[in-house]
Each structure stands twice: as structure tokens, then as C-alpha cells.
Amino acid sequence: xxxxxxxxxxxxxxxxxxxxxxxxxxxxxxxxxxxxxxxxxxxxxxxxxxxxxxxxxxxxxxxxxxxxxxxxxxxxxxxxxxxxxxxxxxxxxxxxxxxxxxxxxxxxxxxxxxxxxxxxxxxxxxxxxxxxxxxxxxxxxxxxxxxxxxxxxxxxxxxxxxxxxxxxxxxxxxxxxxxxxxxxxxxxxxxxxxxxxxxxxxxxxxxxxxxxxxxxxxxxxxxxxxxxxxxxxxxxxxxxxxxxxxxxxxxxxxxxxxxxxxxxxxxxxxxxxxxxxxxxxxxxxxxxxxxxxxxxxxxxxxxxxxxxxxxxxxxxxxxxxxxxxxxxxxxxxxxxxxxxxxxxxxxxxxxxxxxxxxxxxxxxxxxxxxxxxxxxxxxxxxxxxxxxxxxxxxxxxxxxxxxxxxxxxxxxxxxxxxxxxxxxxxxxxxxxxxxxxxxxxxxxxxxxxxxxxxxxxxxxxxxxxxxxxxxxxxxxxxxxxxxxxxxxxxxxxxxxxxxxxxxxxxxxxxxxxxxxxxxxxxxxxxxxxxxxxxxxxxxxxxxxxxxxxxxxxxxxxxxxxxxxxxxxxxxxxxxxxxxxxxxxxxxxxxxxxxxxxxxxxxxxxxxxxxxxxxxxxxxxxxxxxxxxxxxxxxxxxxxxxxxxxxxxxxxxxxxxxxxxxxxxxxxxxxxxxxxxxxxxxxxxxxxxxxxxxxxxxxxxxx
Numbered sequence: 255x256x257x258x259x260x261x262x263x264x265x266x267x268x269x270x271x272x273x274x275x276x277x278x279x280x281x282x283x284x285x286x287x288x289x290x291x292x293x294x295x296x297x298x299x300x301x302x303x304x305x306x307x308x309x310x311x312x313x314x315x316x317x318x319x320x321x322x323x324x325x326x327x328x329x330x331x332x333x334x335x336x337x338x339x340x341x342x343x344x345x346x347x348x349x350x351x352x353x354x355x356x357x358x359x360x361x362x363x364x365x366x367x368x369x370x371x372x373x374x375x376x377x378x379x380x381x382x383x384x385x386x387x388x389x390x391x392x393x394x395x396x397x398x399x400x401x402x403x404x405x406x407x408x409x410x411x412x413x414x415x416x417x418x419x420x421x422x423x424x425x426x427x428x429x430x431x432x433x434x435x436x437x438x439x440x441x442x443x444x445x446x447x448x449x450x451x452x453x454x455x456x457x458x459x460x461x462x463x464x465x466x467x468x469x470x471x472x473x474x475x476x477x478x479x480x481x482x483x484x485x486x487x488x489x490x491x492x493x494x495x496x497x498x499x500x501x502x503x504x505x506x507x508x509x510x511x512x513x514x515x516x517x518x519x520x521x522x523x524x525x526x527x528x529x530x531x532x533x534x535x536x537x538x539x540x541x542x543x544x545x546x547x548x549x550x551x552x553x554x555x556x557x558x559x560x561x562x563x564x565x566x567x568x569x570x571x572x573x574x575x576x577x578x579x580x581x582x583x584x585x586x587x588x589x590x591x592x593x594x595x596x597x598x599x600x601x602x603x604x605x606x607x608x609x610x611x612x613x614x615x616x617x618x619x620x621x622x623x624x625x626x627x628x629x630x631x632x633x634x635x636x637x638x639x640x641x642x643x644x645x646x647x648x649x650x651x652x653x654x655x656x657x658x659x660x661x662x663x664x665x666x667x668x669x670x671x672x673x674x675x676x677x678x679x680x681x682x683x684x685x686x687x688x689x690x691x692x693x694x695x696x697x698x699x700x701x702x703x704x705x706x707x708x709x710x711x712x713x714x715x716x717x718x719x720x721x722x723x724x725x726x727x728x729x730x731x732x733x734x735x736x737x738x739x740x741x742x743x744x745x746x747x748x749x750x751x752x753x754x755x756x757x758x759x760x761x762x763x764x765x766x767x768x769x770x771x772x773x774x775x776x777x778x779x780x781x782x783x784x785x786x787x788x789x790x791x792x793x794x795x796x797x798x799x800x801x802x803x804x805x806x807x808x809x810x811x812x813x814x815x816x817x818x819x820x821x822x823x824x825x826x827x828x829x830x831x832x833x834x835x836x837x838x839x840x841x842x843x844x845x846x847x848x849x850x851x852x853x854x855x856x857x858x859x860x861x862x863x864x865x866x867x868x869x870x871x872x873x874x875x876x877x878x879x880x881x882x883x884x885x886x887x888x889x890x891x892x893x894x895x896x897x898x899x900x901x902x903x904x905x906x907x908x909x910x911x912x913x914x915x916x917x918x919x920x921x922x923x924x925x926x927x928x929x930x931x932x933x934x935x936x937x938x939x940x941x942x943x944x945x946x947x948x949x950x951x952x953x954x955x956x
Contacts, residue, residue: 308709308721336826352412355846375645390458392419400725403667421454432951473503498539532568800834848875864908898927
């Protein structure tokens with residue numbers, strides 16, 4: 255018999271968990287449950303059982319987050335199959351690899367409570383640092399592959415949703431302190447209070463400071479999250495949220511062969527650059543309000559939001575170390591309706607609006623002469639760009655689900671995205687401005703794309719299902735890729751076109767008494783792929799590759815061995831290659847691990863109630879360090895990196911209802927490894943992995 259879950263109670267936020275989360279299999283006292291229930295909200299903005307969804311979507315529960323007690327989202331998200339979040343230089347930044355090589359491009363849609371953390375026109379690969387991970391997080395979910403009709407530009411390889419903790423049923427206050435190596439310190443406090451029978455408020459705040467294990471990688475971050483819930487009626491609710499954060503982080507660069515061999519703590523910056531004290535400073539706030547109304551056969555949702563962020567930094571990955579300053583403001587609206595018809599037919603219609611204005615400035619902070627490949631001299635005060643871009647998007651969508659039989663559902667849908675850019679150049683000069691860069695005149699550009707979606711979900715039994723899914727998606731060029739051009743692009747009116755993709759996916763899900771298992775096999779065909787290339791002077795620019803192929807398999811399982819021990823395994827094996835690129839046809843893409851694996855063995859002894867522990871293995875496979883798949887002429891060896899294996903241990907002890915303690919050691923064996931390696935500018939470039947690092951903390955709740 256097929257399990258039906260509509261209508262669902264939207265007024266209870268995420269309470270069940272994915273198979274990779276300890277929470278879905280443990281009771282508050284730490285004992286194991288025999289039944290496994292897995293729910294998600296990201297796919298449709300409504301709670302849904304995972305076996306009712308023809309897609310690969312997984313989550314990290316509140317209890318698993320408490321066990322990890324991560325100082326970065328990577329420590330928990332990397333437990334999901336096929337997910338690799340690389341924490342950059344031990345700071346708050348990150349690169350993402352989900353069904354893609356490790357990259358900084360806009361293949362991912364980052365959300366908090368279903369609201370985008372940033373604009374697609376001003377995509378930043380570090381967007382998760384604008385979430386409330388350090389102050390209020392109740393759950394994290396990843397929808398792998400192209401998103402549903404609800405999601406547009408950027409939802410190509412994955413959608414990541416950070417979900418905050420709702421207002422508690424009873425008044426509670428909690429405070430947590432954490433300390434670690436390199437002067438790491440974190441204090442977090444939250445207070446939840448029911449103001450009346452119909453409304454409540456949760457206030458959360460945190461402050462994190464860290465000197466960093468490498469030279470010049472210290473950071474400080476303050477964050478606040480306010481959440482107000484108002485029950486308008488029995489079937490109507492309003493949730494208003496305010497998020498604000500302030501981050502200041504010292505910046506370092508990658509290391510060459512000699513530096514990583516002799517001093518892995520080196521900043522990778524010259525004394526001249528260090529004298530200018532390169533920093534990244536970013537301020538962020540977002541105000542949003544979600545109105546929901548749920549009836550017997552209909553659901554309505556409306557989310558207006560305002561978002562502001564600044565991002566000022568020194569581009570230490572460029573040889574001349576330019577300064578970059580940007581301010582981006584957004585007004586947006588997400589509107590959706592869902593209707594259930596006779597015989598369990600279900601239709602979702604919606605429309606998204608966004609207006610964003612972004613100011614961007616890049617200039618040379620000091621006189622500097624680069625050496626080696628593409629050597630050049632830069633003069634302090636030179637401007638590389640100074641402009642304002644206005645971005646407007648309108649995106650209607652429709653999705654319909656109907657049963658073909660008692661156990662088979664068909665879902666079809668589409669999304670139409672229209673986007674317009676209006677560019678204003680404040681430099682006052684146009685054409686070649688030196689250093690391989692050009693300045694373009696004021697202009698307008700517009701793009702549109704229709705994304706069809708279709709899937710079939712077959713319930714093999716009440717607890718198992720298999721599915722086939724097709725999803726078309728696209729990635730808009732950012733304002734930077736459109737208007738910050740190199741001389742190699744000078745004769746092209748639109749140097750970069752939107753990137754389109756077709757994803758085909760087959761999957762299986764099984765929730766049994768002691769074991770849960772997921773498998774997904776995917777093939778993603780990306781046309782006009784936006785990739786990095788280099789001109790004769792070694793300067794990087796963006797271009798459209800003809801075709802790029804991504805394919806792989808993802809496997810996940812959780813085995814409840816007995817009441818005290820359980821084991822979870824997340825594994826993916828993939829291949830990413832250029833199919834019709836003008837230079838790299840047939841080559842594998844750089845920084846694309848052959849496999850990604852995460853294994854977690856948990857021990858919850860019955861003789862020590864409230865204690866739980868975990869040993870974790872993170873393993874990354876071999877990959878090419880450049881798209882050319884080149885060979886080092888001196889050694890005759892292929893330019894590949896073998897990857898790494900790192901072991902972490904974690905423990906948590908719930909002493910009583912008020913007090914808990916936690917501790918963890920990352921890189922237990924103190925392994926010497928590189929978190930990333932690539933070959934560019936004619937040399938190897940390494941991001942060293944952190945040494946053994948210990949953290950300890952306490953939580954007090956009253």
C-alpha cells in the first residue's frame with residue numbers, strides 16, 4: 255500500500271531526518287530506534303517522505319550537527335554522499351564539489367529557510383558563510399542534481415538549504431562555549447520564548463574568533479538571528495526572520511612546491527603584500543517573511559525579502575593582488591500555490607521576482623611587478639573596473655503530479671526564467687586599458703530560458719521506491735563574467751552565454767528496520783559550459799566550452815548494527831570530462847576527484863546513558879591538476895594529485911537535562927596532506943590541509 259502524506263502540517267518544521275543522520279535512528283537518551291523515517295522540505299517547501307520524491311535529497315539532522323559541533327559547514331555536509339565542501343585556508347570560505355569538480359562557479363543554489371542567500375547575477379562561491387550556521391541551525395539539506403521547477407539559475411548541480419531552529423514549545427535559554435587550537439573560541443547564546451498562545455520569538459547570536467593555523471589566516475565573525483512566529487489562525491501562519499553577520503578575515507594564498515615542502519604554515523604572500531595586510535570584510539543582513547496558508551486541498555506561500563551584503567577583499571589568487579569592493583542590494587518575492595485535485599492529482603504554480611543592484615570596484619593597491627609567465631608591472635591606483643549593474647528577473651513555473659497507478663506517480667513541470675542586466679560603467683574610458691583587460695561601454699543584456707522537468711516514481715513497497723528523473727537547468731553568466739573582460743574577448747558582443755544542462759538520473763531508496771540504503775546513477779550533459787581558460791600572457795578569462803559531461807554513481811547506507819553501534823557510509827564515484835572543447839576535448843576536468851567517501855562509525859554505550867562517540871574517515875580520490883591533463887617534462891609524470899585520507903574523532907556527553915559536553919579531534923593522525931592541488935600560471939599551486947586540531951566545549955540550557 256502506498257503511503258500518502260498530503261495534506262501535511264507545515265506548522266511543524268523539519269522533525270524527521272535523513273538516513274545519514276544519527277537523529278533519525280536515536281531517541282533523546284541515545285538509544286536506537288528500530289523504525290526509520292526520512293523527511294525533507296527543500297524539494298517542495300512542504301514536508302515530504304523521501305520515497306515519495308523522484309530525486310536524490312539528503313539531510314543532516316540537529317542531533318548530527320550537535321555531534322559534529324563544526325566550526326564550518328563542511329564538517330557536517332561532507333557526510334552526504336557526493337558532497338565535498340572544501341574549507342579554504344582554515345577560514346570561513348569554501349569551494350563546493352557536488353556532481354562537479356571542485357570549483358568556484360555558480361552551479362549551486364544556496365538557501366536559508368528556502369530563501370536564496372545571494373543573487374545569481376552576483377554569485378559568490380562563499381555564500382554559505384552568510385547563513386546562520388554559527389548561531390541558529392536546526393537542519394541542513396542537499397538536493398543533488400538540477401532542482402525542481404521551484405528553482406532557477408544556479409540549481410544545476412545541487413541546492414543546499416540551511417534550515418533554522420523554530421521557536422520552542424516552552425521557554426528555553428541555551429549558551430555554548432567552545433575552545434580550540436590556534437586561539438579558536440566561540441560563544442553562542444539563544445533564547446526562545448512563547449510570547450502568547452499564538453506567537454513566539456527565538457533570538458540567537460554567536461561570536462567566533464580564530465588565529466588560524468597558517469600565517470595571516472585569522473578571522474573574527476559576529477552573527478545574529480531573530481525568528482518570530484505568528485499563528486494567525488488554525489491554518490495560517492507568518493514567520494518573520496532577520497539575519498545579520500559581520501566577518502573580518504585575514505587572507506592567504508596558495509603555496510608552491512618549495513613552500514609546502516618547507517613551511518606549510520606560510521601565508522604564500524610576499525613581504526610586500528603582507529605589509530598591506532590583505533583582509534576580507536563582508537557584512538550581510540536579510541529580512542524576510544514567509545506567509546503560509548494550508549487548507550484541506552490547497553496550500554499558499556508568499557515570501558517577500560530584502561537582502562544586503564558587502565564583500566571587500568584582496569584577490570590573493572591573482573599575481574598582482576588587486577583590491578575588490580562590492581555592495582549588492584536585493585528586493586525579492588517568492589510566490590507559490592499548491593492544489594490537490596480529485597484522484598490525488600497535485601498542481602503547483604508559482605512565480606519568483608528579483609531586483610538587484612550591485613556596485614563593483616577593483617583597483618591596484620600598491621606598485622607591483624609580477625615575474626615569470628605573463629610578467630607585468632602594475633601601478634598603485636590603477637582601476638580595472640568600476641561599475642553598477644542592475645539585474646531584474648521574472649520566473650513563472652508550473653508542476654503537476656498525477657498517479658499513473660496505485661504505486662506509480664508521474665511529475666512533469668517547467669520553469670521559464672527571464673533576466674535583464676543594465677550595465678553602467680563609471681570608468682569613463684573604453685577599450686584596452688592594459689594588463690589584458692578591456693573596459694566596455696554602458697549596455698543592456700537579457701537572457702531567457704525554459705527548463706522542462708519530468709520524473710516517474712515507482713513505489714516497490716511501502717518502504718522502498720525507485721525513480722527516473724530528467725531535469726533541464728541553466729546557469730546565468732554573472733555580471734562579472736559579462737562585463738569584466740579580457741582583450742581576448744574584445745570582439746565579442748556577449749563573451750559568455752548562459753550555460754544549459756540536461757540531467758538524467760535513476761535512483762533507488764529503501765528504508766528497512768535496521769538498514770537504509772540509497773543509490774543514484776546520474777548523467778549530466780552541459781552545453782556551452784562556462785569554464786576558465788588562459789591566454790598567451792597567462793591571464794585567466796571565461797569562455798563557453800562546447801560540451802562538458804558529468805556522470806557518476808552515489809551510494810549511501812546506514813546500518814543499525816545493534817543498540818550501541820551504527821555505521822553510515824557515503825560514497826560517490828564520478829567522471830567529469832570535456833566532450834567538444836576547442837582545446838581539451840576528451841580530457842578530464844581538473845580538480846575532479848575520482849571518488850569521495852565518508853564513513854562514520856558511532857558508539858552509544860548503554861552503560862553510560864547520554865554518551866555518544868564517533869570515528870570518521872574522509873577520503874578523497876585522485877584527480878588531474880589541470881584541464882590539459884599535462885605531463886611534467888622534468889619528471890615525465892602526469893600532473894595529478896593522489897588525494898588524501900583523514901580521520902576525525904568526536905564525542906558528546908549529555909550529563910543531565912541542562913548540561914552537555916563535547917569534544918573532537920580533526921586529523922587525528924596529524925597527516926600531512928594538501929586539501930587542494932592544481933597547476934596554473936606554469937607552477938603547482940597547493941592549499942595545505944590543517945594539522946591535528948582539537949576542540950572542546952560545553953552547552954548549558956535552562
